[in-house]
Amino acid sequence: MKKKGVLWSNDVLTQFEEILQYIRRDSPEQANKFGEKIIKAIDRLTVFPESGRIVPELHDRIPPPREIFVGEYRIIYRIIGNNIDLMVFSHGKRLLTFFLGMPS
Numbered sequence: 001m002k003k004k005g006v007l008w009s010n011d012v013l014t015q016f017e018e019i020l021q022y023i024r025r026d027s028p029e030q031a032n033k034f035g036e037k038i039i040k041a042i043d044r045l046t047v048f049p050e051s052g053r054i055v056p057e058l059h060d061r062i063p064p065p066r067e068i069f070v071g072e073y074r075i076i077y078r079i080i081g082n083n084i085d086l087m088v089f090s091h092g093k094r095l096l097t098f099f100l101g102m103p104s
Contacts, residue, residue, distance in 0.1 A: 003046040005083045015089040019073065034071070041070045042086070049079045 008016075016038065024031035045051065045068065052066035055076055065078045065087055076088040 002082070004049055004079070006042055006046060007080075007083050007085045009086065012086040012089050019089070019091075037070050038073075038075070038089075041068055041075065042084070045077065045084050049084055052077065 016035075020031045020035050023034055050066070052068040052075075054064045055067045058065045058076075061078075063078050063080065065076050067074055067076045069075075069092060072092050074088065074090055074092045075086065077084050077086050079085075
C-alpha cells in the first residue's frame with residue numbers, strides 16, 4: 001500500500017505550534033511527548049487515511065472531512081487524491097465554526 005503525502009497549511013502549523021507552546025509553559029517534556037504523539041498519529045493516517053471517522057458537523061461536504069483524536073485534541077483532515085490535507089488542529093471542545101469560517 002502506497003503512503004499518502006501530508007499537506008500542512010500555515011493555519012494548521014500555527015495551531016499545532018500554539019498548542020505545543022501552551023503545554024510547554026508547564027512542561028517542556030510533556031510538550032515534546034505530545035508533539036511526537038501527534039506526528040505518529042498523522043503518520044498512521046498516511047497508511048490508513050480512512051481510519052478517522054467522518055466529522056459529524058461536516059458530513060455533507062465533498063469529500064467529507066474526517067477526524068481523529070489525540071488525547072483531547074481533534075485533527076480534522078480530508079483525503080484528496082494521494083494526499084491527506086490537514087484542515088484543523090484544535091482542542092476538541094472548541095467550535096469548528098471558528099476555524100472553518102462557518103456561520104455560528
